[in-house]
Amino acid sequence: MSIQEFLQHLANGTSLGSLYALIAIGYTLVYGILRLINFAHGEIFMLGAYIAYYGIFFTPLPWWLVFILASVLTGLIGLLLEKIAYKPLRNSPRITILISAIGASFLFQNLGILIFSGRPKAFPAPAFLNGVLNIGGVSVGTISLIIPVVTIILLVLLTFIIQKTKTGMAMRALSKDYEAASLMGIDINKVISFTFFIGSFLAAVGGIMWGIKYLQLVPHMGVMPGLKCFIAAVIGGIGNITGAVIGGFILGLGEIMLIAFLPTLTGYRDAFAFILLILILLVKPTGLMGEKIAEKV
Amino acid sequence: MLAINDLHVSYGGIKALRGINLKIEEGQIVTLIGANGAGKSSTLRAIMNLVKKESGTIIYDDDDLTNLKTQEIVKKGIVLSPEGRRVFPNLTVEENLILGAYTIKDKASIQNQMNKMFELFPRLKEREWQKAGTLSGGEQQMLAVARALMIKPKVLMLDEPSLGLAPLLVKDIFEIIKEINRQGNTILLIEQNAKKALEVAHYGYVIETGSIVLEGEGRSLLNNDKVKEAYLGEAK
Numbered sequence: 001m002s003i004q005e006f007l008q009h010l011a012n013g014t015s016l017g018s019l020y021a022l023i024a025i026g027y028t029l030v031y032g033i034l035r036l037i038n039f040a041h042g043e044i045f046m047l048g049a050y051i052a053y054y055g056i057f058f059t060p061l062p063w064w065l066v067f068i069l070a071s072v073l074t075g076l077i078g079l080l081l082e083k084i085a086y087k088p089l090r091n092s093p094r095i096t097i098l099i100s101a102i103g104a105s106f107l108f109q110n111l112g113i114l115i116f117s118g119r120p121k122a123f124p125a126p127a128f129l130n131g132v133l134n135i136g137g138v139s140v141g142t143i144s145l146i147i148p149v150v151t152i153i154l155l156v157l158l159t160f161i162i163q164k165t166k167t168g169m170a171m172r173a174l175s176k177d178y179e180a181a182s183l184m185g186i187d188i189n190k191v192i193s194f195t196f197f198i199g200s201f202l203a204a205v206g207g208i209m210w211g212i213k214y215l216q217l218v219p220h221m222g223v224m225p226g227l228k229c230f231i232a233a234v235i236g237g238i239g240n241i242t243g244a245v246i247g248g249f250i251l252g253l254g255e256i257m258l259i260a261f262l263p264t265l266t267g268y269r270d271a272f273a274f275i276l277l278i279l280i281l282l283v284k285p286t287g288l289m290g291e292k293i294a295e296k297v
Numbered sequence: 298m299l300a301i302n303d304l305h306v307s308y309g310g311i312k313a314l315r316g317i318n319l320k321i322e323e324g325q326i327v328t329l330i331g332a333n334g335a336g337k338s339s340t341l342r343a344i345m346n347l348v349k350k351e352s353g354t355i356i357y358d359d360d361d362l363t364n365l366k367t368q369e370i371v372k373k374g375i376v377l378s379p380e381g382r383r384v385f386p387n388l389t390v391e392e393n394l395i396l397g398a399y400t401i402k403d404k405a406s407i408q409n410q411m412n413k414m415f416e417l418f419p420r421l422k423e424r425e426w427q428k429a430g431t432l433s434g435g436e437q438q439m440l441a442v443a444r445a446l447m448i449k450p451k452v453l454m455l456d457e458p459s460l461g462l463a464p465l466l467v468k469d470i471f472e473i474i475k476e477i478n479r480q481g482n483t484i485l486l487i488e489q490n491a492k493k494a495l496e497v498a499h500y501g502y503v504i505e506t507g508s509i510v511l512e513g514e515g516r517s518l519l520n521n522d523k524v525k526e527a528y529l530g531e532a533k
């Protein structure tokens with residue numbers, strides 16, 4: 001493999017890893033606060049892409065505005081999902097709310113088939129985003145360079161929110177002790193809603209960039225990335241944001257490099273994530289950055 | 298004045314409170330003493346609406362708090378420092394204090410109050426950047442009290458603030474309780490240490506299996522034979 005080829009794969013892997021990271025954060029944020037695996041998160045990712053698709057076709061707005069509005073709208077859908085499917089079950093056994101999440105996932109997929117139709121749609125990406133750049137013999141899709149940049153900007157923003165703002169502090173407090181948090185005057189429901197909004201917003205940004213990169217939308221497009229990003233979150237240590245990002249990059253880069261170096265194993269591309277999951281669970285069950293998980297009391 | 302009227306609480310059919318009546322006069326220290334499981338914490342938790350009330354009302358001055366959400370009760374200036382400290386272990390001392398002032402918008406007044414807390418508890422100042430989970434038990438207790446004071450509560454409820462503290466620190470905590478009361482805070486205090494509590498309290502209530510069985514001024518309860526026998530460990 002030439003150095004040019006390697007760099008090309010590196011760019012590809014980095015952009016895939018960025019997308020995984022964006023989605024994985026949603027799993028980890030929600031888990032951190034509700035101890036819930038939001039199985040419908042992959043479908044939120046899918047919805048983000050479709051909403052952007054319809055926004056481009058049916059509104060006169062410029063593409064960048066459509067992308068932003070679609071992400072916000074998807075964030076609100078995530079927020080509503082929590083209010084409708086999870087909040088009423090907050091005091092039920094955890095398995096109940098998990099089943100509700102799986103149900104929501106299927107519901108979104110099938111509604112997708114019904115409303116968007118099962119036939120693949122070509123994502124109407126602005127042409128310049130789909131260009132190919134040639135840097136010193138390495139040809140890389142423009143979007144593959146944009147994705148990591150957007151991701152890093154969003155990560156910096158997210159870190160700021162979580163570390164420096166009062167709402168971020170409230171989120172961290174909530175992840176340890178609901179009751180004590182409410183005794184501070186924190187409106188628990190608002191913070192939970194905000195968490196779902198952020199997670200879903202990031203997934204939508206991921207979905208839209210996915211659409212630009214792979215150019216094709218189908219209603220079950222969220223299933224595999226959803227599963228893999230859940231795995232990424234677990235590998236990184238679920239509940240830990242840095243961990244989710246690291247997990248996302250490990251999976252994205254690993255997947256691309258596997259195909260690059262061992263092309264005969266291309267068919268095992270999707271299995272890679274699961275094998276890594278099993279290995280991590282055997283070696284370090286709490287994930288790379290995970291603390292010992294103390295049961296909530 | 299905070300008035301608790303005919304408060305009933307049950308946990309899954311088991312009665313924990315059977316008609317509690319309390320009055321906490323403005324500017325006073327009022328204590329609620331009783332054996333383990335008598336219902337002291339349940340009373341405070343019901344006031345904050347952390348547990349469901351079967352019946353009864355909570356009135357503060359002219360406000361009916363009975364059906365308010367916890368965060369709205371906090372906004373009215375009623376604050377509970379819960380049993381077992383419950384500081385946020387993953388947050389720094391400073392962040393814990395900032396969250397104590399969550400309902401306050403004015404940044405300058407938050408900073409001002411934080412400085413006051415650091416004067417009151419110099420040990421917290423030294424550990425401003427330390428994660429609360431790594432503080433010693435006593436330091437965590439100080440943080441819990443300081444955190445509850447961050448919004449300058451009108452009524453401060455303390456559930457066993459001296460639990461697990463060394464005798465010297467217990468003395469300190471009681472001094473601080475008296476000091477914040479002198480500064481105008483109304484205090485409802487729960488203590489295992491009935492003697493110390495009755496010594497600082499203007500008024501006291503004795504609770505037994507969910508009912509108030511005795512009440513009176515702190516000093517007079519200290520000299521009450523029944524109290525002496527049951528709670529102060531003194532023979533008749």
Ligand SMILES: Nc1ncnc2c1ncn2[C@@H]1O[C@H](COP(=O)(O)OP(=O)(O)OP(=O)(O)O)[C@@H](O)[C@H]1O
Nearest residue numbers: 308309313331332333334335336337338339340380
């Ligand atoms: N969440 C709960 N579920 C079931 N029973 C409870 C619950 N909380 C309290 N109880 C019961 O209610 C009664 C009163 O408890 P409470 O915590 O109010 O007692 P306490 O006076 O604060 O005791 P201590 O001095 O030990 O803190 C006890 O019998 C207790 O077992």
Ligand SMILES: [Mg+2]
Nearest residue numbers: 337338339380
């Ligand atoms: Mg108690």
